[in-house]
Amino acid sequence: MFLFLIEEAVRDLRRGGRVAASAVLLITLSLAALGAFWVLSLNLGRVVAQWRDRLRVVVYLREEPAPGTADELLAKLEAVGGIQRMRYVSKAEALQTLRRQLGGQASLVAELATNPLPPSVEVTPAPEASTPAGTRALVQRLSTLPEVEEVQGGTEWVERLAEFQRLLQRIGLAVGAVLALAAILAVTTATTLVLHARRQEMEIMRLVGASEMVIRLPLFLQGLAQGLAGAAVAVGGLYAAYRLALPALEPLLSFTLGLPRATFFSPSEVAVLLGGGALLGAFGGLLAKGGRPA
Amino acid sequence: MIQLQHVFKEYRVGPVKVTALADVSFEIDKGEFTVLAGPSGSGKTTLLRLLYRDEVPTEGEIRVAGYEVTRLRRSNIPQLRRAIGMVFQDAKLLPGRNVYENIVFVLRVLGTPRREIAPRVMQALKAVGLSARAQALPAQLSLGEQQRASLARALVKEPALLLADEPTGNLDEGIAEEILDLLREIWNRGTTILLATHRATLADQLKRRTLVLERGRLLKDKD
Ligand SMILES: Nc1ncnc2c1ncn2[C@@H]1O[C@H](COP(=O)(O)OP(=O)(O)O)[C@@H](O)[C@H]1O
Ligand SMILES: [Mg+2]
Numbered sequence: 001m002f003l004f005l006i007e008e009a010v011r012d013l014r015r016g017g018r019v020a021a022s023a024v025l026l027i028t029l030s031l032a033a034l035g036a037f038w039v040l041s042l043n044l045g046r047v048v049a050q051w052r053d054r055l056r057v058v059v060y061l062r063e064e065p066a067p068g069t070a071d072e073l074l075a076k077l078e079a080v081g082g083i084q085r086m087r088y089v090s091k092a093e094a095l096q097t098l099r100r101q102l103g104g105q106a107s108l109v110a111e112l113a114t115n116p117l118p119p120s121v122e123v124t125p126a127p128e129a130s131t132p133a134g135t136r137a138l139v140q141r142l143s144t145l146p147e148v149e150e151v152q153g154g155t156e157w158v159e160r161l162a163e164f165q166r167l168l169q170r171i172g173l174a175v176g177a178v179l180a181l182a183a184i185l186a187v188t189t190a191t192t193l194v195l196h197a198r199r200q201e202m203e204i205m206r207l208v209g210a211s212e213m214v215i216r217l218p219l220f221l222q223g224l225a226q227g228l229a230g231a232a233v234a235v236g237g238l239y240a241a242y243r244l245a246l247p248a249l250e251p252l253l254s255f256t257l258g259l260p261r262a263t264f265f266s267p268s269e270v271a272v273l274l275g276g277g278a279l280l281g282a283f284g285g286l287l288a289k290g291g292r293p294a
Numbered sequence: 295m296i297q298l299q300h301v302f303k304e305y306r307v308g309p310v311k312v313t314a315l316a317d318v319s320f321e322i323d324k325g326e327f328t329v330l331a332g333p334s335g336s337g338k339t340t341l342l343r344l345l346y347r348d349e350v351p352t353e354g355e356i357r358v359a360g361y362e363v364t365r366l367r368r369s370n371i372p373q374l375r376r377a378i379g380m381v382f383q384d385a386k387l388l389p390g391r392n393v394y395e396n397i398v399f400v401l402r403v404l405g406t407p408r409r410e411i412a413p414r415v416m417q418a419l420k421a422v423g424l425s426a427r428a429q430a431l432p433a434q435l436s437l438g439e440q441q442r443a444s445l446a447r448a449l450v451k452e453p454a455l456l457l458a459d460e461p462t463g464n465l466d467e468g469i470a471e472e473i474l475d476l477l478r479e480i481w482n483r484g485t486t487i488l489l490a491t492h493r494a495t496l497a498d499q500l501k502r503r504t505l506v507l508e509r510g511r512l513l514k515d516k517d
Pocket of ligand 1: 306314335340
């Protein structure tokens with residue numbers, strides 16, 4: 001019985017012809033747009049998470065603490081609260097780091113008469129203080145200490161990035177929703193055409209005593225097949241685009257955002273896209289009107 | 295097999311009411327061959343459509359093949375229809391499928407087990423004398439052959455009752471004769487038949503019980 005229903009659905013798809021093909025195309029477009037925004041947002045989300053994780057606040061000191069009093073100073077800093085970890089970086093250590101960063105041009109450092117770099121303390125905020133507001137407050141508290149020259153850090157740009165990610169998500173959803181609506185309409189049109197071509201079959205089915213389910217199910221199945229096909233093409237297209245763009249994009253991403261690898265959807269996310277396509281198609285198939293019920 | 299009690303049917307066309315059937319009562323026993331006669335527009339098609347629940351009566355009670363048709367739930371309509379075979383003036387064959395596939399279609403729609411399908415289709419084709427034309431498309435058949443295929447399709451589900459609405463309406467006299475002979479054969483094998491026709495001569499010639507409708511009323515019921 002089920003085989004029969006599938007055969008009937010395939011026959012319908014063939015009859016649907018060009019309209020069915022354009023319905024598949026629209027589903028492809030809507031899911032590809034949705035998917036593209038999703039991939040972007042997914043990767044941006046990873047950037048944001050990574051930077052939140054790495055977040056440091058750097059406290060520049062007015063002068064190097066007297067030998068043996070560094071710990072005392074750290075204790076004083078810690079007293080402001082909201083700090084997880086601290087590391088003291090002396091003037092000498094800072095210079096060392098600079099020398100390492102300069103690499104080939106390290107000789108420039110040797111030409112300096114005095115060490116111009118200030119001593120500093122690298123502060124990792126406690127988890128409860130690593131929100132934008134929490135970090136801002138921590139920076140504020142640290143700045144008031146007399147030993148402190150300047151405090152750098154904060155999450156402003158990371159938060160702007162996070163905001164951008166949310167915006168991207170919203171645009172993606174909006175564009176995807178509009179296209180999804182168009183896709184549903186296209187499937188509905190395709191199915192209505194199929195219904196029209198199928199009305200003789202449906203009349204015979206009703207006359208001989210087929211259940212309404214048997215009469216409608218092929219329509220539902222051909223809609224579902226259109227949706228699934230559209231989703232598969234969309235995922236395939238996105239993956240191809242991802243593989244093509246990867247060699248060019250990855251160094252850029254790594255350099256600007258510190259993201260070593262751009263990822264694609266996980267299998268379960270692919271399943272969500274395919275399921276979404278199937279749902280769109282099936283819905284369109286169900287919406288189609290025509291053929292009066294017995 | 296069929297019982298009607300004070301059946302009325304009114305169609306509403308905009309503000310106008312058309313009375314298609316008025317106070318029709320009769321009974322048909324299992325195994326009878328009955329002719330439903332009357333001029334065009336007398337209500338024959340309407341009456342048949344009430345029997346397979348394509349329409350509901352405005353008033354009255356109808357029983358067919360053990361079903362209380364008037365009180366049948368929507369979801370039980372398919373069951374009623376499985377017990378009834380139908381043929382019409384036009385054969386209503388599916389143009390994209392050959393004769394064999396047209397008949398297979400019915401059994402597959404009804405979920406008949408695979409093994410049973412081929413033998414039953416062959417048997418139905420043989421019963422209407424169309425075995426040799428099994429692979430032909432409807433368009434390649436004569437009108438008489440098309441009507442035979444339509445009969446085979448009605449018979450393949452082995453209905454207890456066969457409703458035929460002007461099945462010879464499109465056919466020349468000789469071919470019509472053949473179809474009537476075929477109906478008689480089917481009746482001889484035990485199927486109850488109700489045949490609607492507007493051709494008075496045809497009704498007379500069959501020499502069977504005849505219900506005559508005129509303007510929706512049952513005029514006479516003669517054996
Ligand atoms: N669906 C319908 N809507 C309105 N009037 C109808 C409909 N079907 C039949 N009629 C009317 O009912 C009457 C009986 O028609 P019908 O049952 O087709 O007669 P017959 O089959 O004997 O020619 C006619 O007057 C016809 O115009
Ligand atoms: Mg008629």
